[in-house]
Amino acid sequence: MSFLNDLFTAQPLLALFITIALGYLIGKIRIGSFVLGGIAGTLLIGVVIGQIGVTIDPGIKTIFFALFIYAVGFQGGPQFFHALNRRSLNQLVSAFVMTFVGLITVLLGAWAFGLDRGMAAGLASGGLTQSAILGTAGDAIANLGLSDAVTKTMQTNVAVGYAVTYIFGSLGPIILVTWFLPAIKRWDVRAEAVKLAATMSGGNAELDPGQFNAVRPVVTRFFVMDTARGSNGMSVLKLDGALSDAAVEAVVRAGKSLSFSGDTTLRSEDVIAVSGTPEAIVAGATLLGTEVPAPAGFRLVEESREIILTNKALTSRPLSEIHEHVSVDTRHGVYLTNAKRMGIDLPLLGDLTFNRGDELHFVGRPTDLDRVQSKIGYKIGAAAVADFVFFGIGLTIGLLIGLISFRLWGVPISLGSGVGALISGLLFGWLRSVHPRYAALPLGASNFLRDFGLAVFVGVVGLTAGPQALVAIQQNGITLFLLGVGVTLIPPILTFFFSYYVLRIRNPIEALATVAGGRSSNPAFAALLEKAGNSTPVVSFTITYAVANVFLTLWGPVIVGLVTTNATA
Template sequence: MIELLSGNVILTIFLVIALGTAFGSIPFGPIRFGAAGALFVGLIVGAFVDLNDPILTFLQDLGLGIFVYMVGLEAGETFFRDLKAQLGMMLASVVAVTVGAVVAVGAGGLLNISREVAVGVFSGALTSTPSLALAQEQTGSEIPAVGYSIGYPTGVVVAILLVAVTIGRTWKAKKDQENEDEKILHPVTIAVEVDEVDMAQLDEKYGDQFVVSTLRHHGRARVAEDEVPLERGDVVGIMATRAVTDDLVAAIGRRVAARPLIDEKVTVQHFTVSNKDIAGNQVGNLALPGAFGARITRVRRADEIFLANDDTYLAYGDIVEVVLPAKRQREVNSYFGDSIQSFAELDWIAVAGGLAIGFLFALIQIPLPGGSSFALGAAAGPLIAGLILGALQRTGKTAWQLPRSANYTLRQLGLMMFLAAVGTASGPAFASTAFSLQGLTAILLAVLVSIAGCGTFLLLAALLGKSATRANGGVSGMLGQPAVLQYALENSSDSRIMSGYTATFAVALIFKIVIIPFLLV
């Protein structure tokens, strides 16, 4: 079997992915390693199988690039919007990396570990391949790679264990609370019992938590217009969050038990967005009200359901709830496309074109003091491209956002390819040193560095008033580690995980590289 796999990279990688997936699903108490199973199986297989290193490097870069590009696409819209609010998380990641670096040098000296190996352990425990590359360039030696090969899997395991312990915690997060009632949407029918309803004031106060959908005026039901004039005696249908329903009822009139606003003239239908001219556009830019007298009230994107307002972007595969005149149903259906097959067919300009831009960014050299420099690489280039394109949503006729299901599939493919290739490539060095005295002390150092770095960040995030989910996303970003991010996502569907990841990734990536020359002094 070993002879069959030796030299056959593709066969080996997919075998590692399959076995790693099976291993990752095995529970060890409350913990499952998930996607990281491919890394551990790869370390075992790589210790016995002789493979072509350049091909493994290619697969690492390709897999990592696909993964971070897809993450960037999904997070781009919120990343730039929340940039100011995430400044504290960014600074916390810099402090945490500094603490990890100090522990690597200080504890490494106490354990009689050479500075080159200690710096390699630092790079591995905080999973920074660009840091390793610069350390090797600065020392002119392959010795840092020995520490890296031990520190990398150790850092992944420790980080996953920390996430497992903290992801479900509900520590005080005064500045990062989510009201669950703001996520629960339901229709409410209100009879107008005041002489004058100030809808502009209600919209300013609760605008992102309700949408007026239908109106019964003088006995006739119709789709509500953008500016709804309400009179005493009208009955209005609203889609609202549970958090604001009582306030809306109190401001307008009284709740009506039935929902008498849908009849043979007005209907509510669901359509799938597959029209390329719609995807990537904001709801306020669509021709629905003027052309069809229709209104979007809710959007379902994968497992997430949210209210639609004029600023909401639509993506391929979104399922939109539309209130419309019954006689216009066929026209509206044609307008959205409503074809599952159409949106399932990937727009390869968005996929390949975006990745090409990302790998072009990867070539950019960042200068460092002393005349050295580092490239953004496959970890940062495609992520930056994804963030920018995800925020742009659309350029000309190209909608950059992919259907959420396609994004997840490609993300998983890239992640598993990356982890299997990294594990297999690191297998020989790990096997030759991990069980020696030097290897055991290096493992201990990697544990200390990982706990110091990740623990410091979690503590600072808690002190900053951030939630456990955002803090764990921030740890994943500080490490730049897909396996840790995926583990967090597998244990929580909170969107703050992705927000935390994108907030810390770029800053920590650059700082982990910049600090290397100082560690080698």
């Protein structure tokens, strides 16, 4: 033990990276559908290794938490501001009510059982599974002007509260959305998901002529034009219109590839390459000739391209309506194969509406994709390099915002660097979605900042908590655990019935997804997706998740301000 103490004293960062590695290792342990997760695992391992006595510069914790929370805000900015509209007002209200009831539940528990500010914030962080509260509450405690000993004790108690309540905080919402709430309402989640998918696609489980569902694979087949078929003598553009979700991609005449346009007339014995959904090609088989293998040595180059949606005109209409009104010559050879929001796949159904900042995946020839790209947004590949000018400006503004302090109903509130970085991240993420030339921060880079920033922050928190953490757990463990159960279960149950009867969120899938999103619970959402068997819960989850992430993070300094009990050193 003395060897490790000497080693970690000489190089404290060794303890930090060992903590992260072991934390994520045990975080992979799966019990049924429950996974502890790397963050909770890192905190627990940090507390264990911290018993040796490890001193790490607190500035490291501050820097990496700012990076984490800025990335969270940047990724959620477009969805958060999109949620502030009349169409999603009921889900916006539901998410806020969920977070507010969670805040009240934490405060009542803290006041009733005499918890100090740190323990109350930890209860909120673990019971509501919002790791960001660890940082925003810790900042607020540091700004109270208390003695170093009291400040350190309460910051340790934040980690203790989180560690004791987090496991059930993750498990509780899974139970609620996959069993308890559906059982009360007698809902069959899978059947309701199938029903909602049919509703979103116009009530048709299968594709009708002219309707498209681009989530299906795009294939290419070759046909020899036949005088007996209706397409002989047609122009390429006219045939594209008749095929709907398929298009002529190449014309081989007399053994040579022909340079063609929409006005090119197809002749008997021409070999044409047709790309599109298998359904569209089969449906148009009466217009095409005999299917043949590809000509020897023939190559047809296509590209898979990811485009971020920025065109406001495409965010106000259902997907089916956009497809119907876009001309054949515009959508020729371009196929939407997938769409993501906040990294989560969206259901490509007719009733789906897109938001600015959604990631759309297309397949087609490069020339066809170039034609439509400017009408949609910007190519992700074009933003492969982070814009460090705006990144630096964003964090500077965030840290300046964090210096703001004020009194709310007589209670002193200090925003701190965490809240400031969150607000700045939201603004710059929104700026990027509407002005794609500025503030580039590729998804891979922002994911790394978010995940690694939080891992380092939580690792430092666990290591510095040290022996104090075990003492606090021994003194308050059972009480904290039971309070955590209440904080985990009471807000979603109350908000579910409020949303159902008052806000009239009656569709079972939307109601359950709103619970998972309002609780900022990724494990519950993953379990609901598995139960549903399709991606219909995604839209409601992303709206409420973005809103909940913001408000739950803001509750850190609010709890520290409203709970007036300080720990004893």
